Amino acid sequence: MAKGKKKKEVDDRFKRFGTVSFTAISKVNDFVDYLAQGKVMGTKCKKCGTVHFPPVADCAECLSSDVEWFEVTGTGKLVSFSKLTYGPVGFEDDLPYAIAILDYGDYKVFGRIDKNIPDEELSIGIAMKTKPITLPNDQLSYVFTKA
Amino acid sequence: MERVGIIGVGQSAFVRGYPGSIRELAYEGFKEAMEDAKISNGDIDASIVCSAPEYDKQRSPAGVIAEYLGLTPQPTFYVESVCSSSSTGLKVAYSMIKAGLHDVVCVLGFQKMSEISSAESQERMGRGADIQWESPFGTMMPAYYAMYARAHMAEYGTTEEDLALIRLKAATYGQLNEKAVYRKPVTMEQIFDPERPPVATPLKVFDCCANADGSSCIIVASEEKAKAFCEKPVWIRGLGASSEPVNMAARDLFTGLNVAIEAGKQAYEMAGVGPEDIDVAEVHDCFTIAEMMAYENLGFAKPGEGKELIGAKETYKEGKIPVNVDGGLLSKGHPIGATGGSQIRTIVLQLRGEAGPMQVKDPEIGLVHNIGGVGLYGNVTILGRS
Numbered sequence: 001m002a003k004g005k006k007k008k009e010v011d012d013r014f015k016r017f018g019t020v021s022f023t024a025i026s027k028v029n030d031f032v033d034y035l036a037q038g039k040v041m042g043t044k045c046k047k048c049g050t051v052h053f054p055p056v057a058d059c060a061e062c063l064s065s066d067v068e069w070f071e072v073t074g075t076g077k078l079v080s081f082s083k084l085t086y087g088p089v090g091f092e093d094d095l096p097y098a099i100a101i102l103d104y105g106d107y108k109v110f111g112r113i114d115k116n117i118p119d120e121e122l123s124i125g126i127a128m129k130t131k132p133i134t135l136p137n138d139q140l141s142y143v144f145t146k147a
Numbered sequence: 148m149e150r151v152g153i154i155g156v157g158q159s160a161f162v163r164g165y166p167g168s169i170r171e172l173a174y175e176g177f178k179e180a181m182e183d184a185k186i187s188n189g190d191i192d193a194s195i196v197c198s199a200p201e202y203d204k205q206r207s208p209a210g211v212i213a214e215y216l217g218l219t220p221q222p223t224f225y226v227e228s229v230c231s232s233s234s235t236g237l238k239v240a241y242s243m244i245k246a247g248l249h250d251v252v253c254v255l256g257f258q259k260m261s262e263i264s265s266a267e268s269q270e271r272m273g274r275g276a277d278i279q280w281e282s283p284f285g286t287m288m289p290a291y292y293a294m295y296a297r298a299h300m301a302e303y304g305t306t307e308e309d310l311a312l313i314r315l316k317a318a319t320y321g322q323l324n325e326k327a328v329y330r331k332p333v334t335m336e337q338i339f340d341p342e343r344p345p346v347a348t349p350l351k352v353f354d355c356c357a358n359a360d361g362s363s364c365i366i367v368a369s370e371e372k373a374k375a376f377c378e379k380p381v382w383i384r385g386l387g388a389s390s391e392p393v394n395m396a397a398r399d400l401f402t403g404l405n406v407a408i409e410a411g412k413q414a415y416e417m418a419g420v421g422p423e424d425i426d427v428a429e430v431h432d433c434f435t436i437a438e439m440m441a442y443e444n445l446g447f448a449k450p451g452e453g454k455e456l457i458g459a460k461e462t463y464k465e466g467k468i469p470v471n472v473d474g475g476l477l478s479k480g481h482p483i484g485a486t487g488g489s490q491i492r493t494i495v496l497q498l499r500g501e502a503g504p505m506q507v508k509d510p511e512i513g514l515v516h517n518i519g520g521v522g523l524y525g526n527v528t529i530l531g532r533s
């Protein structure tokens with residue numbers, strides 16, 4: 001008789017990140033749980049204090065893997081942005097959309113701009129916030145909104 | 148010091164949908180370089196095959212290509228740094244020759260971008276960035292360069308018209324280059340056609356280079372062999388290379404490419420020359436903004452003054468510093484792994500005075516700026532007649 005094989009649990013929470021995720025497994029899978037809780041989180045190395053966004057499991061500066069989470073809060077300055085008319089496979093329904101970078105001083109955040117913001121209200125240097133969202137396909141992400 | 152020289156250069160025509168397999172495509176660049184060098188397969192001690200693997204169906208293409216080109220049993224291997232793969236290959240060849248391991252090395256760059264369907268290609272394009280943290284947002288290459296364009300415009304007042312001037316220059320010379328994929332004239336009206344939506348604001352269709360299939364081949368030799376085989380070897384004077392974080396969030400410069408600045412510094416220092424000594428240059432104009440930033444990052448213009456350089460036509464053939472007078476990637480097309488080799492070929496032909504209708508007057512020193520990804524990898528190579 002075949003013994004009931006226990007399926008090994010795979011922690012693939014990361015596959016829920018973004019419209020289409022290309023990564024399923026990461027040591028920073030907790031990032032996705034935080035997103036579900038409405039928090040965008042980065043990491044800080046407990047040993048040398050280096051701050052990372054996107055979060056990292058390992059600090060290459062001091063070779064420590066003892067990192068703690070911090071929340072991306074407040075406003076960042078819009079560094080640059082571009083609105084795409086064409087997108088890769090899997091993103092057709094989202095078009096057009098704008099990708100952008102926000103500068104928070106100690107770190108920067110790459111992401112998308114909230115679609116509800118009219119083009120004419122966007123310019124380099126404006127203050128924006130990073131807001132967690134749940135996408136129509138139940139994936140988790142974040143967008144930049146006006147501060 | 149022992150020098151390392153280039154004794155043969157070749158490239159296929161860059162085309163849309165090459166009617167043959169990758170080994171046959173590679174053969175085209177190889178044949179031209181071998182005829183140029185006037186050597187036989189047995190004279191080559193090793194080969195380096197360069198391409199971007201996401202377009203290859205063949206696993207480990209170096210083997211099948213070396214076989215088809217009659218380069219076995221000599222060592223062969225694969226080198227990749229996306230769009231800058233074949234200038235990375237040149238650097239590796241230089242290193243192997245300098246180390247005394249080999250005397251003559253063949254650097255073969257190729258890409259058959261039509262090997263995969265355009266849907267597959269679109270899918271792969273989405274993975275050209277950081278797949279964990281950026282691709283989930285739906286990123287595309289043009290949008291990244293577009294962010295650099297917007298930042299450059301905000302910082303320096305560069306306009307879409309300034310960028311369009313770069314495309315007009317590319318089209319001027321693309322028409323003269325029989326190996327270019329895009330040989331039609333281009334007008335301002337076409338560039339600003341309101342019927343064509345921007346690809347990624349502020350970049351429009353004509354700000355972007357086209358995919359193409361193509362191959363290039365550079366044959367590199369030790370000083371002794373170069374002098375024995377070749378009447379007019381072109382010498383590798385300077386090599387610089389650098390890398391930058393893939394993720395935009397980890398970068399601090401958006402009005403230029405750090406990799407180009409750093410690689411340029413290294414190459415100038417090694418060659419013992421400065422930007423003012425460069426007589427002709429090939430820069431990686433995958434997008435018009437990329438050429439604009441290259442002017443500034445390589446020191447042909449001060450930061451923000453690239454627009455004056457192109458505005459005064461100083462990068463035309465008759466100008467102070469002719470740039471991409473073979474039509475550049477914008478006209479030639481950009482078969483990823485073949486591009487660097489094609490740029491090197493152009494400069495070698497220029498320095499030998501064999502560039503035909505694109506020939507610049509009597510150049511002594513030339514420069515190649517070849518960028519991989521969105522300023523992810525940067526190679527700057529300086530070549531000289533002496």
Ligand SMILES: [Zn+2]
Nearest residue numbers: 045048059062
């Ligand atoms: Zn640390």
